[in-house]
Amino acid sequence: MSEDETPQPLEKLPLDAWHRANGARMVGFAGYEMPIQYEGILAEHEWTRTHAGLFDVSHMGQLMVTGTGANEALETLLPTAVSALKPGKVRYSLLLDENGGILDDLMITNFTGEDGEPAYYLVVNGATKWDDIGHLREHLPDEIGLNHMEDRALLALQGPDAAATLERVMRGITEDFGFMEARRWEFGELDLIVTRSGYTGEDGFEISVAADQAEQLAGRLLAELEIKPVGLGARDSLRLEAGLPLYGHDLSEETDPVSAGLEFAISKARRKDGGFPGAERILKLIDEGAPPRRVGLALEGRMAAREGAEVYSADTKVGTVTSGGFAPTLGHPIAMAYVDAAHSSEGTNLELEVRGKRLPATVVPMPFVPHRYFRKGAA
The missing domain is CATH 3.30.1360.120 (Probable tRNA modification gtpase trme; domain 1)
Structure with missing residues (x-):
């Protein structure tokens, strides 16, 4: 400043x-x-x-996108098959730049009513909502309504x-x-x-x-x-x-969905047809693999590694921690980090440098604690 x-x-x-x-x-x-x-x-x-x-x-941004063609317009900005999203359904999605970098992650809901007028409710991150609104206003057609529900x-x-x-x-x-x-x-x-x-x-x-x-x-x-x-x-x-990334820490414009482990946010139809920002690069990464990968790390002892801690394999730096802390449910520290693909396999032993010390860590699957979402029809 x-x-x-x-x-x-x-x-x-x-x-x-x-x-x-x-x-x-x-x-x-x-x-x-x-x-x-x-x-x-x-x-x-x-x-x-x-x-x-x-x-x-309440710091999150709540937006309503409306108007004929709103679904097609949103599909030019998100990798979600918005047109296939049924009324009353919610999807996790990503706002991408032209190179496939993540501008924000968000939730999109189809609130189209009985009158058939398309309406999509978006919840975006608080720290990025004004940039998101600017990006949407710039790229959505003039006839598409954008209401910031302040x-x-x-x-x-x-x-x-x-x-x-x-x-x-x-x-x-x-x-x-x-x-x-x-x-x-x-x-x-x-x-x-x-x-x-x-x-x-x-x-x-x-x-x-x-x-x-x-x-x-x-x-x-x-x-x-x-x-x-x-x-x-x-x-x-x-x-x-829960292994959930936080924008501004685990996700940024420098991060692509594949490295972040968010391929699920790119619907099957969009993988086939493309047509979203950065599609060529992202689809190539899906096919060939991303050089760095977001992984979960379980640490030994009680000392936690925070954002910015460097990740090593022997004397070679192979990554950086983006989120970390003590896991009360597990009783030991955990972290998320981006590491070179060669060191991203489950069970790989690594070390994190914290306050001049090397802390042993092991690559483990995420979520660290199982999700307990309520899915209809599940046992």
Whole structure:
């Protein structure tokens, strides 16, 4: 930052006063003052794994793309088969630059109604939402509508008790409601957008609500004994255990989907037909393999390796850690790193340099902790 530049003031969440009244410790993240913890990261992490945690993720960008041809227009920017996405279904996708670099990762939902007018609800990362909006406005045709839903908050209810408690509060909402599905729901005077999704590896829901009604919704959910407020700290340790990448750390414009292990975000039809940004490069990487790969690492001992730690095989540097920390569920440190493909196989022994010491680590499959999403029809 140059001397004549001043830091931009942090924005406040709709629930800012509520967080503070409930004892949250607030920190700056993605341009907002965010609650990092209430009673403690470890306690909140374990509560979410065993009961249900309520997270405020209102810093995320909520966008609605509408108009005839919106599906085809979005397919020029995303590697998802948007036209094949049925109403009420959700997909994880990627906003790509012309070279196949990842501008952002996002969730897209088809909310086309009975009138047949295409409508797609996008949830994008908070730190990149303004760049995303600019990119979309630049590349979408003028006749396609783009609404930034700034007047809405977003809450995530996550954990094994999430479904039962939400059903208790909103009778009927979980009926025939599976992972990566969405619905609109009226709860009293509240008009909600609910998706069965999240970023903790647990079953759960993300609930969009009018910003001025967020406190009412949060209060009603927290009246259930199984639900407690959970901060940004536990959200990060949960998503790390779930092996989920975080934009700006594990993903960036310098990262391609294949190196990141996100080939699943490129639908089979798009692999065949291409037509998305960077398709030629990405499809070649799928066929031939990517030089670096995002891998999971299990560390010995108690010392954690953080972002930026170098990864070695003997005296040769073979990669860099992008996320790392102690895994409360496992009882030892874990990390995600990009390493040379030759050293990315499961069981490979490596070393991480932390504070002048070499820490033994082993390449392990991700997720580190199994996902517990609710899939309809599964045993």
